[in-house]
Amino acid sequence: MIEALARRMAGVVLVTLGATVPVVAYTRLDAWDAELAGRADPSPTGLVDMLLGGIGIVLIIGAGLWWHRRRTTMWPIWARWAAIPGLFLAVFTCLSIAEKRNAPVALAIGVGLIVACWALSEAVRLVMTRPVTDGLIASRLEIPFRVRVLKARLCVRHDRLVLDSLTSQRKRSRDAIAVPWQALRSIELVDVEQETVCRVLVFSGLPEANAREFDVTPGPALHIVGTARELLVPVTNEVGRAVLRAVEARSADMEVDEGELAEDEWRRKSGVRTTNALTRAQRRAGVHYRTDYRPYRLIPVAGFLLMPLFALFGMTLSLATGSKKQQEQFYVVDGVVSPWNVAILAVASIGFLYVLYRLVGKSFLSFMEGQNYIEAYPEPPARAKTGTVPGSGKRNRKR
Known part of the structure; x- marks a missing residue:
């Protein structure tokens, strides 16, 4: 749908803007701090480190937006997460300038950045959900x-x-x-x-x-x-x-x-074990069965399985930027890469991605299917509900 695509594109632009504004503000604040301190240049920041960190954040936020591509209520939350890294650096620099350089205006700048990022996240909410038009209703948002x-x-x-x-x-x-x-x-x-x-x-x-x-x-x-x-x-x-x-x-x-x-059938669709299969601690805590629980234990597993791909990416990026420090970290000797290292990392990346799909991807998707099911059917078996509307005296009409 054209309207749904336009709303998503506008949301992506606002999320990107919210993530970029504090980063740009940080570079200007760092330059201002250097000027007040009498330094010739701002604090040096490794280009490769910024690229690696920035690309990692972009991938995480992009994956979150894609996963919630229909859940418009989650887009403002992802917008705030996208702004946090740059906002943290910018606000920390503002506090440092205000304390060490006796420049209280830096505090006002920090507060303004927080308000601006929050306003952009609220703009994402409005763009994605309002007004409620026929095109929005016809979409899957x-x-x-x-x-x-x-x-x-x-x-x-x-x-x-x-x-x-x-x-x-x-x-x-x-x-x-x-x-x-x-x-x-x-x-x-x-x-x-x-x-x-x-x-x-x-x-x-x-x-x-x-x-x-x-x-x-x-x-x-x-x-x-x-x-x-x-x-x-x-x-x-x-x-x-x-x-x-x-x-x-x-x-x-x-x-x-x-x-x-x-x-x-309810147990099969919900993925819930029988009561006598639960441990005493699971019955007492019930943490694994809340409707808001997510299998966070899969995160370290996914991180481990992505390590070969990360190493291959870091090796390529260190060559492209020429960073000696990063080349040492990724075993690039004098700008030369061993073909064997590349072949081993490439094969490991492919194999680990397959294992990632089988162990993490399929497990997570199956888990979410069960969570969506138990939101609608909280107990077995499903029972039909009919009767009189409480407090109204009116009876139900079939739709």
């Missing part, structure tokens, strides 16, 4: 909406409706609950006449899900009925109509799955 009174956030994704931030705005993925289009029985905008409590189930890692409750004040609310849960989400009339329009468009061609799940 996530569309977030604010919820009335609550801290929670309602997001219309390409394949599901998600309510997150029930317990934490800092970790929005904790206790996220979802209703996929194939499990959506009905959704309507109702008028809640008296304050009521909505009770939802979240995954616990055990056969019985944990219960979470939140208050629903009188006023407009979205009544959502799925095969595994029923939600009553307080919204404004404007937000409710926009959500209905987006859900209707994105779920139009999806056939509702009316079938019941067996417990063994």
